[in-house]
Amino acid sequence: MEDDRMLTLTANGTEVVKQCRAALCQALEGKFQCTPWIHNIEDGAALSFFHSKAAIVPEIRYNKQLSKNLNVSVWKDDLTKHKVDAVVNAANEDLSHGAGLAGALSRVGGPMIQKWSKDLVRKYGKVSTGSVISTKAGNLPCKMIIHAVGPCLSLNPTVEELSKASELLQETVQNILKRANSENLQSVAIPAISSGIFNFPLTKCAEIIVNTVKSAGESRSARARSLEVRLVNNDDPTVQEMLKACLHILGTSDTLPGQNLGNAPTQSSFPSLDLGNITLYLKTGGIENEATEVIVNTIGTDLDLSKGLVTKAILEKGGQQIQQELNRKCRHGLDGDVFVTSGCKLKCPGFHKSLEFPFIELFAPSLEAQKEAKSWLIRTLCSCPEKLEIHNNNIMHLSLEDHKKLMSIQSEFHVEITEIFKSGHGVIIIKGGAAGVGCAALEVEAILCQAQENFAQNEEKLMQNDLNDLGQQIETTPNRLYQKTMLSELNAQNWKKTFSNYDLSVVKVEEIKNVVLKQLFRLNGKRIQAQPQRLYQRVSAQFVDLICRVGFQREYAPPKEQKYGAGIYFTNDLEKGKYFWPEYEERYIYFIEAQVLTGKHTLGSQEMIVPPPTASDPLVRYNSVTNNRGVYVIFNGQHAYPEFIITCQKKDETYI
Missing domain, CATH: 3.30.1370.10 (K Homology domain, type 1)
Incomplete structure (x- = not known):
């Protein structure tokens, strides 16, 4: 049955994802730090790995030895299957691999590629135009991906805009080649960077790439390792432009090697197709007679194995035990369900029954x-x-x-x-x-x-x-400014007991460590000479990690009504906390337990945007305001430090 990691899409949902794949990926990452792997859906830029309409046969169109240790060639091939040391991804500055070549590489390489990319952006910031950064290649048949951010132009660029973009594209290719050298690579595949959705004119793009590679060959040290630069694209117009640029700039091609050089599938007595890390074999005969690890069978939602020629043949060969085992698992299936049974009398340990579906x-x-x-x-x-x-x-x-x-x-x-x-x-x-x-x-x-x-x-x-x-020097954590650590069952007992009194069941408690926020909080505590109170704030799932990163902000968790001022609200009453903030459409309830510098406080009112003055001097103000019934409002996020995230749910609520 479908679990929480998988979502089967409706026809409407499939159409939405097909059109807005990149936006979906960015939204899931931004809201939940979640990476989607989209199966069995085509988009306009690149076909799904699982449903490619027609595999491209690798074809070399041009080959030239530029120097003793630099070779350039032009290929028509699918970069997700091309076998080289590194492939170049035409990336954006956020490394959001939602569509086009970036989306295809990410989908085939696996969701970790997007995760690694986002981790790099969090650590180093956005990748500037002209720069490159590399990640591991995941499931791709190469050692690494070099993510290169080429220039993006308007639909009708001016001469000045195109001139500036040309310099940036040249810089991008130079940095790709530098990275290939620094990583000691022997081969790298480069697509037509910035053409397509980045609007760089294709002919000029090809000329700049080829000229830059030529210059690299002329200046390449004789002691440098041999490098093969492959200009790889999967569509004829782009391949033709690359070929034309090479012929014009580099001259006629050397003798071409075999058409499937380095990319030929394993030889077999059966027709086969190389799909990167997978080889597809085409055979005739009865699937029920195959000796293999797994047999996949498609069935109806009634799970009746006696219907259909293939299903019936599998049942007759494997025996009624397969049907019995399936019935014990479930009486009725839904589109997209996958069930696993033993192989019984079949020549395989087990076989899958599934329906093809977008998910x-x-x-x-x-x-x-x-x-x-x-x-x-x-x-x-x-x-x-x-x-x-x-x-x-x-x-x-x-x-x-x-x-x-x-x-x-x-x-x-x-x-x-x-x-x-x-x-x-x-x-x-x-x-x-x-x-x-x-x-x-x-x-x-x-x-x-x-x-x-x-x-x-x-x-x-x-x-x-x-x-x-303030002259403060501190060391931050390696990849981000903060860390979260989940407390053990024993250490979380106090929260479980406390929250249980308010009909809340604690799922987990996490401790937050943010050295920058902590130091700023301490300095503010010394300045206003106040002891902190331990208070709570209820937040939406989307803003939990943001509070860990940059502290409390008034826009992150506003209460239902801002009766006591336009500030940041906290309470010492969990019962009040359950209802003081909006009811979010979420599976869980999230509380942040914080140390809050309430200091000198007074009664708040709706029109306040800062605390009122303590006396006639408008520069001397209260530190916070309150309703005198357990609600406190501060107007500076650095006056609170988030210590613990308590994830819980109402005791009477269960989720399936």
């Missing part, structure tokens, strides 16, 4: 994040609403360019988009046809997630600058 496989840092991601996908893709509301205060951080994108989304998907911000709560309402609403929702979520990430990165820089201004 999304989710890879998340925790089971809870995985479940939240799936629930969100169901609401967005499977319920087919004609009206959808996105509650997200990141609309405060949208730029003018972002709002122009929203206008374009309206036109492209024939929907109506309305933005509302009231009483500390932002909402975007999308109305239209079901497919249009789904597509628009993913695109809007992706824009919001990018705005969220830009804000968080800026806050991290400001935090570090604040410490530098």
